[in-house]
Each structure stands twice: as C-alpha cells, then as structure tokens.
Amino acid sequence: MKEFALIFRTSTDNEFKPSPAQMQDILTSWTNWMGGIAAKNRLIDKGTRLGIAGSKTLAPGNVVTDGPYTEIKEFINGVMYIRAENIDEAVELAKGCPMLNGGGKVEIRPLVTSDNFS
Amino acid sequence: MIQELYRKEYGKMVTVICSRFGIAYIDEAEDIVSDTFLSAAETWGMNGIPSNPVAWLYAVARNNALNYLKHDKVFQRRVKKDLVQDSQRSFEMDIDLSDQNITDSQLRMLFAICHPSIPVEAQISLALRVLCGFTIDEIAQALLTSKGNINKRLFRAKDKLRTEDKEIAFPNDSEISARLDTVLLCLYLLFNEGYYSANPDKVLRKDFCLEAMRLTWLLVNHPPTAIPRVYALMALMCFQASRFDARISDSGELVLYExxxxxxxxxxxxxxxxxxxxxxSGMGEVSKYHLEAAIAWWHTHKADERVKWENILRLYNQLLMLEYSPMAALNRAYAFFRVYGREKAIAEAEGLQQLSGNLFYHSLLGELYTGVDDEKARRHILRALELAGSPEERAVLEKKLNGHCSKKENHGKPG
Incomplete structure (x- = not known):
C-alpha cells in the first residue's frame, strides 16, 4: 500500500457567496466524500484546510507580500493523506472531491517515504 | 438460589481476596471462593439456607482465605517476614468484604486485567470470569467458542499476570488516561458480545450487557476516571440497552430495527x-464513544426520517474518519441508502470490496439491490447465507430471501 497526499488547489476568489443552505450542501458533500474514503479504509489523515485571509508569503530577501503564494491566480487551500494500491486507485479515490465542483483541482502526489524516493 | 448468588458474589469475593493476596494468587483466590460455594451447597442442603446467605458466604470465604494464608509456605515467607518485623504478634490479616472495598478491589482488578500486554479477547474472558463470575461454560457459549479455547485464553492471561507479577494497583495519574482506553475498549467489546452475539440465550446475553454497564458505572463513580469519554460509553450502553427487549423476540429471534x-x-x-x-459533552472531547453514543441516540428517537438519517450518516462519516471499522463502513452505507436511495448507496457499498468475505456486506447488498436488480439481490443473500454462522442469522436471511421472492412475484403482476 502506498501513501499519497491530495492537494486541493483553487483559483482566487470569484464572486461566489453561498447561501447557508448551499454552505450546508458543501459541508455535507465534503464529509460524504471523506467518509467514503475512510469507509474503504483508505484515509490516513484528514489533514488540514489552509486559510487564505490573513496569510502572508515570505520570499528571498525577506520580501513579505500579503496573501498565499499564488501562481496564475491559483493557490493551495488544503491537503489530506490517503493510502492506495497505486496512483490509479488514488486518482479514483480523489474523484468525487467536492473541490472539483467549484472549479478547483486535486493534485495527487506520492509521499516520499523510506521505500519510495520517486 | 446458589446459582444467582454465584453470579452476583463470586467475582466480588475473588477480586477482594486477590487484591489482598496479590495477582499472582488469582488461581488460589478462585479455588477459595469455589470451595466456599461448595461448602454452601453442602451445608445449606443439610441445615437449610441461612437467614443472610451473603454474610454466610463472606464469613466462610474470609475464614478459608485466612486458613490458606496460615498454611501457604511461600506466602508466609514472602509476606509474613515483613509483617513480623512490624510487631511480635502472631500473623493476622483481615479480608475486608465491605461494599467500599469490594468496589475498590473490582476497579483495581479491572485495570490489572486490562493490561496492554494481554490480548483483548483474553481480557474479556478474564473479566467475565473473575470480575463478573460467569462460568467457563457460559463464556464459551456466549462467545461462540469452545471451553478449551476459553481455558487456554484464561491460562495464558493469568500466566502473564503471574510472571510479570502485576501489582493490582490503580495506575497513577499520568498513566490513567492511556490505561483507561484499554479498559474502555474491553468494556465496550464486552457489552457488544452481549448485544450483538448470535447466541440465542437471551438471558445470558442481557447479563453480559448488564455486567459491562455495572463495571462502567464503577468508573463513572470513581472521580479520577469520571471523564467525558467514560460518560460517553455509559450513555452509549444505555441507549443501546434501551432496545434490548425490542430487538430480540422472546424466542431469541432477532427483530430488525424497522x-x-x-x-x-x-x-x-x-x-x-x-x-x-x-x-x-461540553469539554470539547469527541471520542469514538461520543460519536457512537450520538448515533445510538438518533436510533432511540422518533424523528423526521430524513433529518434522522442525514445526522446518522454525518456521524458515521466522522466516526470512520476517526477510526476505521468494518461495521461502521457497512452501517454508513446503509445510512447512505436511507438518505440518498438505493442506486447511490449501491455505488458506496460496492466500493467496500475489502469486506467481500463479510456476512453483513452481502446482506446489505442483498437489501440494496432488491427492486433494482433482483437477481443480484438474490445472489448476495445466498452468499450471506453461506457465511451465516448461527441459526438465528440464517433465519433472518431466509425471511429476507422469501420476502424478496414474493416481492418479485408482486412486481410481475399487472397493476
């Protein structure tokens, strides 16, 4: 069994202001999706969601800018850890991630461990 | 009469004597108490039952224990030496069978038995035998295994306790939290053995549940262990036990929740x-017992079906994220069905390939496919029947199979 990180990327905020009912739906779809991975005994760690407001980026030369590090208006807003037989299964597990509904992306990265240096 | 007293008093007397002697003497403590019951059977048979049978048993057990102490050479050498230095009086030692000391001894014994070095199934057998006074026969019957197996488990566990000469003492404050988790798991499984056992003996199963609740109650009433997850386990047991009579018919048949x-x-x-x-609640701690208690609460509760099952699904999601278990994964799939319907739940359940050797995996799929793909439903129920161990489990599945066939006929009828 290999270990993978799922990294959630999304683009800088659009005008999306969800209603409480929509927020509830978003919450439910996240717990259902993560619960589904856990039900397959594939969840290692729920990981953390990463805040955007109040973040800063430090660059060489102690240059501090406001906000998260972004590339082409895209930033990382969370990470979680799963296990899977191989990368294909990891991709299958990532499918259904609610991130994808909001135009975000999920990056699937193998963890570098003592038996995996790739 | 004696049987009832045995169930109620055997464990108390063994733990008190064992607490006093040291855990290395667990077999001796059991022998002393067994002898006490034997003399009760003989004496009461001849002279009639005394007015206070419990006091009689305690007095005889105390005498037997003190006699044993006088005659055991090893014990004399080890313990008496220290005592003699204290005073020149002849060796005396009391066996305190007060309520308070019984409670304290049982708590200490519970922690001694639930030692991480002893496998959990041996902990359960040992607790059932030594703390709850079930006979080897009853334990083997309830745990659906042989007497030989239970004896082997007990022997190894006692050997471990003896060789490591575990002190029957309460763990200190820094240890208590870590040790408590082993104790709680043992009590949780002990309760489940009674609640989910496929054994048809309803009375025995209920006794297992009640004993698990009695021991958890000891923890609740002991301030250092009266912490949120202990209350949560106690709540879980109460919620579950509330349905005990409703979920098993008087003939021992399982009645499904619906x-x-x-x-x-x-x-x-x-x-x-x-x-x-x-x-x-209210301390911010969310253990698996909290989540299971919350799930159990929703089950004890009449509520809007949609709201109820949405909440149960959410709680199973959280529970699985905290700790995977096959039953939680299957129950989550069932909750998924109640919220989102058969088709979506089938996709979730089919994803649980790791459970394809599990009876409940197939009975769940049998349920979910009913009306969607009746042939598949039939195959899953038949597979479940192959995996079913007890006549009670088979009876529920056969009912399902028959109901399923009659439904199929109904579908075929016009109008």
Missing part, C-alpha cells in the same frame, strides 16, 4: 443515557 415495537423501548434507560451524554 420492525421493532417502539413501545418496548425502555424510555427510562434512554433518559438516563441522555443525562450521561450531557456530562460527556
């Missing part, structure tokens, strides 16, 4: 569970 007579749910236990749950 078919239960709600008037047989024990409202008093539900209320007590509720007040334990309040004490479990």
């Amino acid at each position: 078919d239960q007579d709600i008037s047989r749910w024990d409202q008093e236990l539900i209320d007590r569970g509720g007040s334990f749950f309040v004490k479990a």
Whole structure:
C-alpha cells in the first residue's frame, strides 16, 4: 500500500457567496466524500484546510507580500493523506472531491517515504 | 438460589481476596471462593439456607482465605517476614468484604486485567470470569467458542499476570488516561458480545450487557476516571440497552430495527443515557464513544426520517474518519441508502470490496439491490447465507430471501 497526499488547489476568489443552505450542501458533500474514503479504509489523515485571509508569503530577501503564494491566480487551500494500491486507485479515490465542483483541482502526489524516493 | 448468588458474589469475593493476596494468587483466590460455594451447597442442603446467605458466604470465604494464608509456605515467607518485623504478634490479616472495598478491589482488578500486554479477547474472558463470575461454560457459549479455547485464553492471561507479577494497583495519574482506553475498549467489546452475539440465550446475553454497564458505572463513580469519554460509553450502553427487549423476540429471534415495537423501548434507560451524554459533552472531547453514543441516540428517537438519517450518516462519516471499522463502513452505507436511495448507496457499498468475505456486506447488498436488480439481490443473500454462522442469522436471511421472492412475484403482476 502506498501513501499519497491530495492537494486541493483553487483559483482566487470569484464572486461566489453561498447561501447557508448551499454552505450546508458543501459541508455535507465534503464529509460524504471523506467518509467514503475512510469507509474503504483508505484515509490516513484528514489533514488540514489552509486559510487564505490573513496569510502572508515570505520570499528571498525577506520580501513579505500579503496573501498565499499564488501562481496564475491559483493557490493551495488544503491537503489530506490517503493510502492506495497505486496512483490509479488514488486518482479514483480523489474523484468525487467536492473541490472539483467549484472549479478547483486535486493534485495527487506520492509521499516520499523510506521505500519510495520517486 | 446458589446459582444467582454465584453470579452476583463470586467475582466480588475473588477480586477482594486477590487484591489482598496479590495477582499472582488469582488461581488460589478462585479455588477459595469455589470451595466456599461448595461448602454452601453442602451445608445449606443439610441445615437449610441461612437467614443472610451473603454474610454466610463472606464469613466462610474470609475464614478459608485466612486458613490458606496460615498454611501457604511461600506466602508466609514472602509476606509474613515483613509483617513480623512490624510487631511480635502472631500473623493476622483481615479480608475486608465491605461494599467500599469490594468496589475498590473490582476497579483495581479491572485495570490489572486490562493490561496492554494481554490480548483483548483474553481480557474479556478474564473479566467475565473473575470480575463478573460467569462460568467457563457460559463464556464459551456466549462467545461462540469452545471451553478449551476459553481455558487456554484464561491460562495464558493469568500466566502473564503471574510472571510479570502485576501489582493490582490503580495506575497513577499520568498513566490513567492511556490505561483507561484499554479498559474502555474491553468494556465496550464486552457489552457488544452481549448485544450483538448470535447466541440465542437471551438471558445470558442481557447479563453480559448488564455486567459491562455495572463495571462502567464503577468508573463513572470513581472521580479520577469520571471523564467525558467514560460518560460517553455509559450513555452509549444505555441507549443501546434501551432496545434490548425490542430487538430480540422472546424466542431469541432477532427483530430488525424497522420492525421493532417502539413501545418496548425502555424510555427510562434512554433518559438516563441522555443525562450521561450531557456530562460527556461540553469539554470539547469527541471520542469514538461520543460519536457512537450520538448515533445510538438518533436510533432511540422518533424523528423526521430524513433529518434522522442525514445526522446518522454525518456521524458515521466522522466516526470512520476517526477510526476505521468494518461495521461502521457497512452501517454508513446503509445510512447512505436511507438518505440518498438505493442506486447511490449501491455505488458506496460496492466500493467496500475489502469486506467481500463479510456476512453483513452481502446482506446489505442483498437489501440494496432488491427492486433494482433482483437477481443480484438474490445472489448476495445466498452468499450471506453461506457465511451465516448461527441459526438465528440464517433465519433472518431466509425471511429476507422469501420476502424478496414474493416481492418479485408482486412486481410481475399487472397493476
């Protein structure tokens, strides 16, 4: 069994202001999706969601800018850890991630461990 | 009469004597108490039952224990030496069978038995034998295994306790939290053995549940262990036990949740569970016992079906994220069905390939496919029947299979 990180990327905020009912739906779809991975005994760690407001980026030369590090208006807003037989299964597990509904992306990265240096 | 007393008093006397002697003497303590019951059977048979049988048993057990001490050479050398230095009086030692000392001894014994070095199934057998006074026969019957197996488990566990010469002492404050988790797991599994066992002996199963609750109650009443997850486990047991009479018919047949007579749910236990749950909450701690208690609470509760199952699904999601278990994964898939319907739940359940050797995996899929793909439903129920161990489990599945066939006929009828 290999270990993978799922990294959630999304683009800088659009005008999306969800209603409480929509927020509830978003919450439910996240717990259902993560619960589904856990039900397959594939969840290692729920990981953390990463805040955007109040973040800063430090660059060489102690240059501090406001906000998260972004590339082409895209930033990382969370990470979680799963296990899977191989990368294909990891991709299958990532499918259904609610991130994808909001135009975000999920990056699937193998963890570098003592038996995996790739 | 003697049988009832045995169940109620055997464990108390063994733990008190064992606490006094040291855990290395667990077999001796059991022998002393067994001898006591034997002399009770003989004496009472001849002279009639004394007015206070418990006091009689305690007095005889105390005498037998003290006699044993006088005659055991090893014990004399090890213990008496220290005592003699204290005083020149002849060796005396009391066996304190007061309520308080019984409670303290049982708590200490519970922690001694639930030592991480002893496998959990041996912990359960040992607790059932030494703390709860079930016979080897009863334990083997309830755990659906042989007497030989139980004896082997007990022998190894006692050997471990003896060789490591575990002190029957309460763990200190820094240890208590870590050790408590082993104790709680043992009590949780002990309760489940009674609640989910496929054994048809309803009385015995209920006794297992009640004993697990009695021991958890000791922890609740002991301030250092009266912490949120202990209250949560107590609440869980109350909520579950409230349906005990409704979920098993008098003939020992399992009654499915949907078919239960709600008037047989024990409202008093539900209320007590509720007040334990309040004490479990509010400290910010969310253990698996909290989540399971919350799931159990929704089951004891008439509510809008949609709201109820959405909440149960959410709680199973959280529970699985905290700790994977096959039963939680299957129950989550069932909750998924109740919220989102068969098709979506089938996709979730089919994803649980790791459970394809599990009876409940197939009975769940049999249920989900009914009306969607009846041939597949039939195949899963038949597979479940192959995996079913007890006649009770088979009876439920056969009912399903027959119901399923008659439904199929109905579908075929026009109109």
